[in-house]
Amino acid sequence: xCGEDFAEGWRGTYDSEHGAKKAILRGxxxxxxxxxxxxDEVPVKLAQRGDIAIVENSGARCAGVVYSGVxxxxxxxxxxxxxxKPLSVWRVR
Numbered sequence: 867x868c869g870e871d872f873a874e875g876w877r878g879t880y881d882s883e884h885g886a887k888k889a890i891l892r893g894x895x896x897x898x899x900x901x902x903x904x905x906d907e908v909p910v911k912l913a914q915r916g917d918i919a920i921v922e923n924s925g926a927r928c929a930g931v932v933y934s935g936v937x938x939x940x941x942x943x944x945x946x947x948x949x950x951k952p953l954s955v956w957r958v959r
Contacts, residue, residue: 870959872904897929898954905956912955919952927953 876893880886893900897920901907905918913919917932923939923946930939932955936947 870904897927901929901956904959906959908955908957910952910955913952914957916958918956918958920954920956921948921950921952923948923950 876889880889890897890900894903901918901920908917913932915933919930919932919937920927921930921937921939922928928939930937930948932938932952936949937952938945938947940946
């Protein structure tokens with residue numbers, strides 16, 4: 867959508883949750899630091915459709931997409947919607 871494929875360098879570099887955690891450590895140490903390299907942080911109260919939100923799910927932080935007033939995150943069997951307040955929100959530039 868924005869003409870920039872910021873996930874290109876990440877795609878194919880991990881194939882498990884453990885591998886993803888290692889990639890995040892190499893990329894800055896936290897989801898927020900990785901997202902800050904590519905996206906603009908916006909106030910949580912200004913979250914809108916298509917924004918990337920950091921939420922807590924089952925005791926772990928994960929990134930999801932804001933859509934229809936909820937945050938959609940990857941789950942064991944596909945996407946899962948979470949009705950939680952995001953910890954932080956990021957917008958594609």
